[in-house]
Amino acid sequence: MGLFGGRKTVFVDADILVIGGGMAGCGATYESRYWGRDLKIVCVEKANIERSGAVAQGLYAINCYMGMQWGENQPEDHVRYARNDLMGLVREDLGYDIARHVDSTVHKFEEWGLPIMRDPKTGRYQREGKWQIMIHGESYKPIVAEAARKAATEVYNRIMVTHLLMDTGKSNRVAGAVGFNVRTGDFHVFRGKAVIVCAGGASHIFKPRSVGEGMGRTWYAPWSSASAYALPIQVGAKMTQMENRIVLTRFKDGYGPVGAYFLHLKTYTQNGYGEEYEKRWYEDTKALVGDYIDRHPVPTCLRNHAILKEVAAGRGPIRMVTKEAFQDPHKETVGWENFLGMTIGQAVVWASQNIDPKEINPELTTSEPYVMGSHATCSGAWASGPEDYAPAEYQWGYNRMMTVDGLFGAGDTIGGTAHKFSSGSFTEGRIAGKAAVKYVKDMKQAQPQVGEQEYRDLEKVIYQPLENYRVGRNEIVAGTVSPSYLLPIHGLQRLEKIMDEYVGGISTNYMTNGVLLERGLELLAMLKEDMSHMGAEDLHQLQRTWELNHRLLASESVTRHTLFREETRWPGYYYRGDHLKLDDENWHCFTLSRYDRNTGKWEMEKAPVYHIVD
Numbered sequence: 346m347g348l349f350g351g352r353k354t355v356f357v358d359a360d361i362l363v364i365g366g367g368m369a370g371c372g373a374t375y376e377s378r379y380w381g382r383d384l385k386i387v388c389v390e391k392a393n394i395e396r397s398g399a400v401a402q403g404l405y406a407i408n409c410y411m412g413m414q415w416g417e418n419q420p421e422d423h424v425r426y427a428r429n430d431l432m433g434l435v436r437e438d439l440g441y442d443i444a445r446h447v448d449s450t451v452h453k454f455e456e457w458g459l460p461i462m463r464d465p466k467t468g469r470y471q472r473e474g475k476w477q478i479m480i481h482g483e484s485y486k487p488i489v490a491e492a493a494r495k496a497a498t499e500v501y502n503r504i505m506v507t508h509l510l511m512d513t514g515k516s517n518r519v520a521g522a523v524g525f526n527v528r529t530g531d532f533h534v535f536r537g538k539a540v541i542v543c544a545g546g547a548s549h550i551f552k553p554r555s556v557g558e559g560m561g562r563t564w565y566a567p568w569s570s571a572s573a574y575a576l577p578i579q580v581g582a583k584m585t586q587m588e589n590r591i592v593l594t595r596f597k598d599g600y601g602p603v604g605a606y607f608l609h610l611k612t613y614t615q616n617g618y619g620e621e622y623e624k625r626w627y628e629d630t631k632a633l634v635g636d637y638i639d640r641h642p643v644p645t646c647l648r649n650h651a652i653l654k655e656v657a658a659g660r661g662p663i664r665m666v667t668k669e670a671f672q673d674p675h676k677e678t679v680g681w682e683n684f685l686g687m688t689i690g691q692a693v694v695w696a697s698q699n700i701d702p703k704e705i706n707p708e709l710t711t712s713e714p715y716v717m718g719s720h721a722t723c724s725g726a727w728a729s730g731p732e733d734y735a736p737a738e739y740q741w742g743y744n745r746m747m748t749v750d751g752l753f754g755a756g757d758t759i760g761g762t763a764h765k766f767s768s769g770s771f772t773e774g775r776i777a778g779k780a781a782v783k784y785v786k787d788m789k790q791a792q793p794q795v796g797e798q799e800y801r802d803l804e805k806v807i808y809q810p811l812e813n814y815r816v817g818r819n820e821i822v823a824g825t826v827s828p829s830y831l832l833p834i835h836g837l838q839r840l841e842k843i844m845d846e847y848v849g850g851i852s853t854n855y856m857t858n859g860v861l862l863e864r865g866l867e868l869l870a871m872l873k874e875d876m877s878h879m880g881a882e883d884l885h886q887l888q889r890t891w892e893l894n895h896r897l898l899a900s901e902s903v904t905r906h907t908l909f910r911e912e913t914r915w916p917g918y919y920y921r922g923d924h925l926k927l928d929d930e931n932w933h934c935f936t937l938s939r940y941d942r943n944t945g946k947w948e949m950e951k952a953p954v955y956h957i958v959d
C-alpha cells in the first residue's frame with residue numbers, strides 16, 4: 346500500500362475511551378458502564394481482548410487477594426508488604442485503595458465463571474502464599490474479556506494506538522487518540538471526553554538473555570511494548586519511579602516461574618556446590634542498604650543481589666532444589682502442571698536439555714530488566730489519589746487522573762503501586778473507570794476539540810515507514826540491507842544493546858554510573874534521529890516500528906530517572922557504581938519527570954513519600 350493508497354479514515358466519538366483491553370482495560374470498561382449507563386464507552390486494543398495482555402502468557406494464581414471475608418489479611422497489611430518489598434517507596438494511598446477493593450473484584454471473577462481452587466478442609470480459596478490464590482488460569486482472560494465486551498458500547502480490536510490527541514480549545518487537556526488497524530491499515534481517529542490508558546508494561550527494552558534460536562522469548566510478555574508510558578509521556582504527563590525496573594529470578598532459558606515452587610512445593614536454592622549462600626551475603630548487603638535486609642520477607646531485589654554476588658564469586662550456578670519435593674508424586678504433578686498453565690516452554694527446555702527435576706536440580710538465573718507498574722516494581726505515571734485517603738499533595742482532581750486533564754490510567758500504566766498483579770490491575774481499572782465517568786459527567790456538554798491539522802500531520806508520520814520501504818527497497822543490493830532505511834528489528838536490537846550496556850542490563854551485571862548513563866542518552870538521541878528512516882515492509886512491520894518508538898521513549902525516561910536518582914536503592918535490580926549505597930537521607934522520595942515534546946527537554950524533580958500506614 347502506498348502512502349495514501351486505499352486507506353480509510355475512521356472517526357469514532359466516545360465519552361470514555363479505554364486504550365488497551367488487558368486486565369486494567371477490561372476493569373475500566375466494565376466499571377465505566379456501571380457508573381455511566383448512558384455513556385458511550387469504547388475500548389481499543391492492538392490485539393484481541395479475548396486473549397490479549399500479559400495474562401495471555403498464562404497464569405496459575407491470582408497474586409493479590411486479601412481474604413478479608415475470612416480475616417486473612419487487611420489492606421494495611423498489603424501496603425506494609427509492598428512498601429517493604431520496594432525498599433520503602435510506594436504510594437501508600439494508591440496501594441491501599443486497590444487493596445481495599447481487590448477482594449470484590451476476585452469475587453466477581455468467580456461469579457463470572459473463573460475456576461478458583463478451594464482448600465477442601467476449610468472451604469476457603471486455596472492459598473499458594475500469603476497473597477496468592479490458585480486458579481485454573483486458561484479461561485481467565487476470556488472470562489474477564491466477556492465482562493468488558495458486554496459493558497462496552499464498542500470494542501475495536503487490532504488497532505495499534507500510536508499517539509494521544511490534545512484539546513485545541515483547552516491547554517493540558519486530552520482529547521482522544523489516533524492509531525491504525527494492523528490488519529486493514531485504516532487510520533483511526535478517536536475523540537474521547539476522558540481517556541484511560543491501560544496499555545501494559547515494557548519488555549524488550551533491555552537486551553534479553555534469549556538470543557539466536559531463542560530470540561523473542563522473554564519473561565514479561567514480548568508484546569508489552571511500553572505504550573502505557575510513551576503515550577502519556579508524549580503529551581507531557583509526569584512519570585514516576587521509571588528507574589525502578591525489575592529483574593526476575595527464573596528457571597534458566599525458559600523464564601519458567603519459581604513462585605509456586607518456593608511457596609507451594611517448598612523448594613529452596615543452593616549454589617553450584619550444594620551450599621546455602623544467602624546468609625553469606627548478609628553483612629555485605631547490610632553495608633549497602635542497612636536494616637532493609639532484616640525485613641521480612643526479604644525484599645525481592647535483595648534476594649537477587651545474593652544470587653548475583655554468589656555467582657560473581659565463582660560459585661554458580663544457583664540451583665533450585667527440586668529433587669526432594671519431586672519424590673512426592675502429588676508435588677511432581679503440581680510442578681509440571683505449573684508450567685502447563687504458564688510456561689510450557691520451560692518444560693520443553695528441560696526435555697531438550699535432559700533435565701528431569703526429580704533427578705537434577707535445575708538452574709536459576711536472573712532475567713534482563715523489565716519496566717512495569719503492576720508486579721514487584723512500580724514504574725509509571727504520576728496519578729492523583731483517592732479523595733478520602735490521599736494526602737492533599739497527591740490530589741489534584743480525580744482518582745487515577747494523571748497530570749494531564751482527562752487522562753487516566755490503571756495497571757502497569759500507573760506508578761508507585763507495586764504488587765497489584767492481575768486482580769489489582771483490574772481493580773485499579775475499575776477505580777479509574779469510576780473516576781473518569783465522574784469527570785465526564787462534571788464536564789457536562791463540554792466536548793474536547795480535536796484539531797484536523799494535528800491528526801492529519803500524525804497520519805503522515807505514522808505511515809511514513811511504509812513509504813520509506815517502498816522507495817528504499819529499490820536500492821537493496823543483497824538480502825534485506827538498504828542504504829536508505831532501518832528495519833524495526835535492527836532498531837530494536839540497537840535499543841536493547843544501548844540499554845544493556847549503558848543503563849544496567851545483563852552484560853554489565855546490572856551496573857551503571859553517571860558517565861555511562863550520559864553516554865547512553867547520547868546514543869538514544871542518535872537512535873531517535875534515525876527513527877524517521879524506519880522502513881516497514883507491511884502493516885505488521887509498521888506496528889513493530891511504532892512499538893519501537895514507544896519502547897525508545899520509555900527507555901529514555903528510564904535512563905533519565907536512573908541518572909537522576911543518585912543512589913543504589915534496589916541492589917539486585919540495578920547498581921549505580923558511583924553511588925553504591927542506599928541513601929535514605931537524600932533519596933527517600935519519588936523521582937518525577939516531565940517531557941516537553943516541543944523542546945525535547947526533560948524536567949526532573951523529587952516528590953515526598955508519605956507513610957500513611959504505620
Ligand SMILES: Cc1cc2nc3c(=O)[nH]c(=O)nc-3n(C[C@H](O)[C@H](O)[C@H](O)COP(=O)(O)OP(=O)(O)OC[C@H]3O[C@@H](n4cnc5c(N)ncnc54)[C@H](O)[C@@H]3O)c2cc1C
Pocket residue numbers: 364365366367368369370389390391392394397398399400402403404405406407408409504505506507543544545546564565566568569570572573719720755756757758765766767768770771
Ligand atoms: C509471565 C507473567 C506471569 C504473571 N504471573 C501472574 C500471576 O501468577 N498472577 C497474577 O495475578 N498476575 C501475574 N502477572 C501479572 C499480570 O499479568 C499483570 O499484572 C496484568 O496483566 C497487568 O495488567 P495491565 O492491564 O496493566 O496490562 P496487560 O494485561 O498486559 O494489558 C495491556 C493491554 O494493552 C494492549 N496494548 C498495548 N499497547 C497498545 C497500543 N499501543 N494500542 C492498543 N492496545 C495496546 C495490549 O495488547 C494488552 O491487551 C504475570 C505477568 C506475566 C507476564
